[in-house]
Amino acid sequence: MITELGHFALILAFMVAIVQTFVPLVGAHKGWQSWMAVAEPAASAQFMLTAFAFGALMWAFISSDFSLLLVVQNSHSAKPMLYKISGTWGNHEGSMLLWVLIVSLFGATAAWFGTNLPPSLRARVLSVQGAIGVAFFAFILFTSNPFTRLAVPPFDGQDLNPLLQDPGLAFHPPFLYLGYVGLSMAFSFAVAALIEGRVDAAWGRWVRPWTLAAWIFLTIGIALGSWWAYYELGWGGFWFWDPVENASFMPWLLSAALLHSAIVVEKRESLKSWTILLAILAFGFSLIGTFIVRSGLLTSVHAFANDPERGVFILMILGFFTGGALILFALRAGTMEAKGVFGLVSRESALLTNNILLAVSCFVVFVGTMWPLVAEMFFDRKLSVGPPFFNMAFTPFMLVLGLVLPVGAMMPWKRAEIKLAFYPLRYAFVLALAIAGLVWVMQTGRSILGPIGVFLAAWVVMGAIIDLASRTGRGGGRWGRLLRLPRADWGKMLSHSGLGITMLGVAGITSWQYEDIRVAQIGQPYDVGAYTITLNGVADSEGPNYLATIADITLSKDGRVLSEMRPEKRIYPVAQMPTTEAAIDYNLARDVYVVIGDEQDAGGWAVRTYVKPLTNWIWIGCAFMALGGCFSLSDRRFRVAAGARKTNAKAVPAE
Numbered sequence: 001m002i003t004e005l006g007h008f009a010l011i012l013a014f015m016v017a018i019v020q021t022f023v024p025l026v027g028a029h030k031g032w033q034s035w036m037a038v039a040e041p042a043a044s045a046q047f048m049l050t051a052f053a054f055g056a057l058m059w060a061f062i063s064s065d066f067s068l069l070l071v072v073q074n075s076h077s078a079k080p081m082l083y084k085i086s087g088t089w090g091n092h093e094g095s096m097l098l099w100v101l102i103v104s105l106f107g108a109t110a111a112w113f114g115t116n117l118p119p120s121l122r123a124r125v126l127s128v129q130g131a132i133g134v135a136f137f138a139f140i141l142f143t144s145n146p147f148t149r150l151a152v153p154p155f156d157g158q159d160l161n162p163l164l165q166d167p168g169l170a171f172h173p174p175f176l177y178l179g180y181v182g183l184s185m186a187f188s189f190a191v192a193a194l195i196e197g198r199v200d201a202a203w204g205r206w207v208r209p210w211t212l213a214a215w216i217f218l219t220i221g222i223a224l225g226s227w228w229a230y231y232e233l234g235w236g237g238f239w240f241w242d243p244v245e246n247a248s249f250m251p252w253l254l255s256a257a258l259l260h261s262a263i264v265v266e267k268r269e270s271l272k273s274w275t276i277l278l279a280i281l282a283f284g285f286s287l288i289g290t291f292i293v294r295s296g297l298l299t300s301v302h303a304f305a306n307d308p309e310r311g312v313f314i315l316m317i318l319g320f321f322t323g324g325a326l327i328l329f330a331l332r333a334g335t336m337e338a339k340g341v342f343g344l345v346s347r348e349s350a351l352l353t354n355n356i357l358l359a360v361s362c363f364v365v366f367v368g369t370m371w372p373l374v375a376e377m378f379f380d381r382k383l384s385v386g387p388p389f390f391n392m393a394f395t396p397f398m399l400v401l402g403l404v405l406p407v408g409a410m411m412p413w414k415r416a417e418i419k420l421a422f423y424p425l426r427y428a429f430v431l432a433l434a435i436a437g438l439v440w441v442m443q444t445g446r447s448i449l450g451p452i453g454v455f456l457a458a459w460v461v462m463g464a465i466i467d468l469a470s471r472t473g474r475g476g477g478r479w480g481r482l483l484r485l486p487r488a489d490w491g492k493m494l495s496h497s498g499l500g501i502t503m504l505g506v507a508g509i510t511s512w513q514y515e516d517i518r519v520a521q522i523g524q525p526y527d528v529g530a531y532t533i534t535l536n537g538v539a540d541s542e543g544p545n546y547l548a549t550i551a552d553i554t555l556s557k558d559g560r561v562l563s564e565m566r567p568e569k570r571i572y573p574v575a576q577m578p579t580t581e582a583a584i585d586y587n588l589a590r591d592v593y594v595v596i597g598d599e600q601d602a603g604g605w606a607v608r609t610y611v612k613p614l615t616n617w618i619w620i621g622c623a624f625m626a627l628g629g630c631f632s633l634s635d636r637r638f639r640v641a642a643g644a645r646k647t648n649a650k651a652v653p654a655e
Helices: 002-030 039-062 069-074 081-086 092-113 119-143 167-196 201-232 243-268 272-295 308-335 347-379 387-410 418-442 449-470 478-483 487-512 616-633 636-640 644-649
Strands: 514-520 526-528 531-542 547-557 560-565 568-572 577-581 583-585 590-599 605-613
Touching: 002 039, 002 092, 002 119, 039 069, 039 081, 039 092, 039 119, 069 092, 081 167, 092 119, 092 167, 119 167, 119 308, 167 201, 167 243, 167 272, 167 308, 201 243, 201 272, 201 577, 201 616, 243 272, 243 347, 272 308, 272 347, 347 387, 387 418, 387 449, 387 487, 418 449, 449 478, 449 487, 487 605, 487 616, 514 526, 531 590, 531 605, 547 583, 547 590, 547 605, 560 583, 560 590, 568 590
Parallel strands: none
Antiparallel strands: 514 605, 526 531, 531 547, 547 560, 547 568, 568 577, 583 590, 590 605
């Protein structure tokens, strides 16, 4: 009964979304307050109905209701409870329901906390958000109904994809979707501003918290996915330039550019057109990611392999919203005249350079991701674009970004001098060079990318710290003033430092990693670099819904035991799918990563061992970036939007 109620609630939410789309929009155009007021209760009702539908689907998974086709295809009675819950979104239909739940959540949040917005702008924002909901409700109800019933339920289910039965993948999709869908709010603000024909400093102040929240969630989601790929897939890497990885990375790059561009709109009322365009493109690339994952067009280790008809529907949604917004942008370009004038050397120019680097790097990733498809469609050639292309084409932009970031952050608004901005950073630059030189001397016969990465990491981190310290002025009491600085300043320092720390981790794992692949004999130790590996034995075991082969391996160094490692090979009988569970000895300086392979006919077992320097700093840096975003989001200036209500209550939208 509860699943029927969930399906009915989903249909009602669709109808409410239609009302939310049209009634407030007409009211804003006509100036009818009562019609505009419909937006807030409609947004709340849409969220509550969608939440009920999602809760009904989750209950079906928790209770193993095998009368529901989706539960049969993605669950099993013996599956641990965590994965019964995560099975709700570990499939196409359930994940799309999670998508619309988050769309409605952001719309309801804007209704609840957007009381400082002008009524007409708030109505238009919620109308655009409602339109996005309408499109995806239609997609679910007409092509991907999660509440399809079976006339004759089976005794048990077919189990969830074993690769998804992992804590990292249980939480990765919700965070990623919060980021993807969170960018819909920036899109809604951009389209609403284009309809009104007004983009000002208050608009920049309003749009930044939504963009920042989406960027934080994207950062966490991407980091969780990267960490999962690192320890679960058994490949030993943190990033493979897989199409689905790229699908989440491209909106992250554009949302980072949008954040910095909105700062210029808020502070200087410049780069308005650029900011609006970035808001449109950031959400557009989120839709492109949805299309890549669900169309079956590109092959990925963690894509939903679905029929092309669903992909065509998503492509229509992408064309309608992105294409329509770009047409509106072209028509309204003349209304977004910049007020702030700035010199060639200024903080505005530095932020613009930052945005160009991020946008172009996103375009590079997009071309590399889609080029195999283009080559097959138009040139009848099957091509594969792999890490070598992305590393060569993408890395230079990040190198330049790391170089200019500390200097750009020190520049004043409107007009600056490079030498004055660089002067406080001179010792940091010299120290970063010295550290890189020391690393170069210590390594032998290795790539120069390692020292370059170390230099950039030290340069960015020290630059962020000096930038924060420079805001305390001179004289006594600097420590007290430092603690009283706005949280946004602390957030900026943490986020920029996180980027530098991540650069350090990437430099370490790409430049100094080494591996060993061999047939290991039980009881016979062997050396891998400075470490000694001993395979003590291999035993079979049984989990709640899988069978496992577990190796007992001792890791030691200079005769001292460091760790007892248990790498596994699992087979899930219901899904008939194997997985690899790597054993990792974690350390801030390095990881020792061991994977057990197959038993060999001549005796012994295949064992693959990696030593990965500085790997964990990749995810520590991501945590710093997300923490910095949270600090900035908690800044009172974002929560209150100081003075915005009074300023904009009297403003008249341009016609």
